[in-house]
Amino acid sequence: MTDAADQGWLRTVAHEVRSFDRSSTAERVAELLRARVIEGDLPPGTRLSEEQLVEVLHVSRNTLREAFRLLTHEGLLVHRLHRGVFVPELDEDDLVDLYRARRAIECGVVARLEGTDAVRLRPLHDAVAAAEDAARRGDWPAVGTANMRFHLALVALGRSRRLDETAARLFAELRLLFHTVDAPRPLHEPYVQRNRALLDLLAAGETVRAAEELDAYLYDSETQLRTVHRDSPRRNP
């Protein structure tokens, strides 16, 4: 039985190998740019010059454009014909659209959840703990990141890879909106407690009440973000 001809083993290795070589140049460039956009280094409305980036990144124009396309499909860049690619400027309509989508998905997952054992709730627990820790340190951007991780973990309870990917895309876009406001604290602080409360409800198996609380949660969050975003001073007026 030293012959390791078991079943699940190969699967794991195969997956590891596959994700290891998954690094075409275009994808690596895309990852670089994605981080810059998500971190907010590039303010919305910025044009990404092909010429400039080709010079800096040492890749060909075709490859760079391939990376652009990848990010465009993810909604992290917008493509305007003959004008180039830009960091999108999301408006209130986009905000509403995004919240409708996440409300349907998140509430949909939570509402018909069967079985909330401690193991599967573990990622949620970690995310809440990270948020609380960051809040104590006063690192509000980190709180925002941890809160997003919480909601990603929430969607992950639905155990669908495709749903996870969709949620990741939505949250990436949402992050663009967060960057347009100057004061991150009131945007993230109140939701740390609420995430904790949500987690407690789930741990108690009260999925219906959790879904209701989540619904109210998202409503409050959306409303707040709308007012803040409306009043926020545009960086490039």
Place this chain on the structure above:
Amino acid sequence: MTDAADQGWLRTVAHEVRSFDRSSTAERVAELLRARVIEGDLPPGTRLSEEQLVEVLHVSRNTLREAFRLLTHEGLLVHRLHRGVFVPELDEDDLVDLYRARRAIECGVVARLEGTDAVRLRPLHDAVAAAEDAARRGDWPAVGTANMRFHLALVALGRSRRLDETAARLFAELRLLFHTVDAPRPLHEPYVQRNRALLDLLAAGETVRAAEELDAYLYDSETQLRTVHRDSPRRNP
């Protein structure tokens, strides 16, 4: 100078002809391939050779690859590094994944629906009517298409562009699964009535009951598809 031996001339005309409609070349190529994949002309596992398609379609490799990328994003093709693009072969895990995703989204939308006026239900009505019509004609593939349109319209009630796109992608993948079975009738016929019933519930404003019915609906559909798919003879064993 009447002798048109110039170079750029033909090029220009060709370009004009190609871009007569406002879509880019890549999008038109993508549409061509999409139809082939959706219609099931290309069985799962087929590799789409760049060389071959460049020859046939008279487009550059870059353009073709852009089309590939569009379809990959839609889930209609899979891209394997250094191996090319393939029509995906979905297995039972994918089926489960897809149904988990659509269950969360569709039920999520229906459950927290506010206001079901007749105008917004119109697309649902049309889809059901089309399905019933196709059923009368015995055109079962058309019934399947109409049923999908119904569910897309259902998601559209959530009034989120991003949610619509996600649903479209999921249903496109689902269609690939339908093609692996030989007898389309029992797969689509029972659901025409159930869609009608679902629509009636929505028209009556009974969103909660509609969500429950939809949940059961999807459970039955998934179960049936799983057994059928398990028993279906592989085309390329």
Place this chain on the structure above:
DNA sequence: CCTAGGGAGTTGTTCAACAATCCGACAAGG
């Protein structure tokens, strides 16, 4: 002040060549 047009600069598209990688075949060894 307003409009037409011209030019500079940028993106859109294609092509050909080279590098990196995969696949099947075939041979050597247990």
Place this chain on the structure above:
DNA sequence: CCTTGTCGGATTGTTGAACAACTCCCTAGG
């Protein structure tokens, strides 16, 4: 017979260059 190693053909990944097409700004003329 089965496994392992290696080779060569075929395919994809990436690059750089070339030219077409478009946008934007600036200027001349009204």
